[in-house]
Amino acid sequence: MVVTANPHATDVALAVLRGGGSAADAAIAAALVLNVVEPQSSGLGGGGFLLHYSAADGRMSAWDGRETAPADVDASLFLDASGKPLGFHDAAVGGRAVGVPGLAKLLGEVHRHHGRLPWARLFAPAIALAEEGFPVSPRLHALIGGDRFLAKDAQARALFYDAGGAPLAVGARLRNPRLAEVLRVLARDGADAFYRGDIAAAIVDVVNSGPNPGTLSLADFAAYRVIRRDALCGPYRGWRVCGMPPPSSGGATVLSMLGLLSRFPLAGIDPDSAFSRHLFAEAGRLAFADRDAWYGDPRAMPLSPAQLLDAAYIGARAQQIALDSSLRRAQAGQPGKVQRAVPAVHPERASTSHVSIVDAAGNAVSMTISIEDAFGSRRMVRGMLLNNQLTDFSFVPRDVRGLHPNRVEPGKRPRSSMAPTLLFAPDGRLHAVLGSPGGSAIINFVTEAVIGLVDWHIAPDALLARPHVGSRNGPTEVENTAEGRALASRLALFGQETVVRDLTSGIGLVVRAPQGWFGAADPRREGVAAGL
Incomplete structure (x- = not known):
């Protein structure tokens, strides 16, 4: 049984199960498709959490693919020059709030431990959808039309709006060949390819330039780890x-x-x-x-x-x-x-997606993935929207009674x-x-x-x-x-x-x-x- 946030993702996950894949395989394929068809909510530019249950031995794994803060931040990240907290979108839009994305490594680790089908095979449906396109749904159309910031990013404007600057109409075909190419690289070279080389360098460049820049580095990407925790x-x-x-x-x-x-x-x-x-x-x-x-x-x-x-x-x-x-x-x-x-x-924003799956052997996955706000930071790199998850930290690090446990610090993971x-x-x-x-x-x-x-x-x-x-x-x-x-x-x-x-x-x-x-x-x- 499969439940996902979009019919395309449900169809693909079900096909993976029909082809002998595990619940983990189906969840990975669904997450990649959701990146294509529900880009406002989740994707490789974000992170997430996954619970896995193994029916054979009753064991559970809790996989933490949460984003991390760059090494070059401090507790004043979301304070203005006078020490007052920024408004939400003043903090969220641009590179300032982008954490190191965790989803690619999360999917890679889960596949390594619980996957059954070949890694590359799980990417094929998402690559096809990104290349060939899909009809824009009424929900996606409305979200594009209602966003004040998305069109200010040149890549996002080219992807989500027509030649006249209007949001893509309901039923219009949305193609994302840049994302398809990123997916091809990960399918061929593995999840680690996201954290080194051209992909990581492109993300770092976009985050640290333009309006409201951040401080991500290649060293931050190299240091990122998925953490296997106890449920x-x-x-x-x-x-x-x-x-x-x-x-x-x-x-x-x-x-x-x-x-x-x-x-x-x-x-x-x-x-x-x-x-x-x-x-x-x-x-x-x-x-x-x-x-x-x-x-x-x-x-x-x-x-x-x-x-x-x-x-x-x-x-x-x-x-x-x-x-x-x-x-x-x-x-x-x-x-x-x-x-x-x-x-x-x-505020913790509501742009997130969820997948629930049980396979034929009784193994189960519950996975919630996110880029935080709708369309995240509104910064797009190679067809991927980047997260603004650092805004899940407390903007105010302390007051007269002490430091807050959710204050911004280098390498930390914000509360979710x-x-x-x-x-x-x-x-x-x-x-x-x-x-x-x-x-x-x-x-x-x-x-x-x-x-x-x-x-x-x-x-x-x-x-x-x-x-x-x-x-x-x-x-x-x-x-x-x-x-x-x-x-x-x-x-x-x-x-x-x-x-x-x-x-x-x-x-x-x-x-x-x-x-x-x-x-x-x-x-x-x-x-x-x-x-x-």
């Missing part, structure tokens, strides 16, 4: 939930929310009631307060996820959830009375909210593979899905169609649908301050069914589920 797992009502450890805050914050909610008998509460949504929002406030205060590159965190997820600590935090009133804004906890760094909250997730049933069998794009709201989207599966046994399609409600330790966000607006008015009875907005998740969900696997793609985007 972060925790219990929920007898089930086991596994996700990514830091530098992603996604896995830990999902587990924190589930721990906070475990004291409430959700199975006996109407899932569509304002009361269940109130409890969920309050758990989000508490979990996000800790996320904002404590999480970053694990080398800089003063506390470990184990301390922040300790059952006694989470239980004490849960006591703050009232049944009939809202915290409005929660304060971070202090396990062990360690001095808390002050949260430096900033990407939350590829594997859910295991009480009998130990893999039950679900999931994840989503959506910036920091990913955490709420994934937690909602886990609760829907475990507590309420909601069918996957129905689960993904429900309106989102949650808090990131600010106003309670309610999805702008008729059902969502009705929920917002009822949440006011619990003292919730609500804001109604679009919450464009893109959950890819694969769930065990009696005869195999059932897949569901989020109806808010272009995703498709398909199986053999």
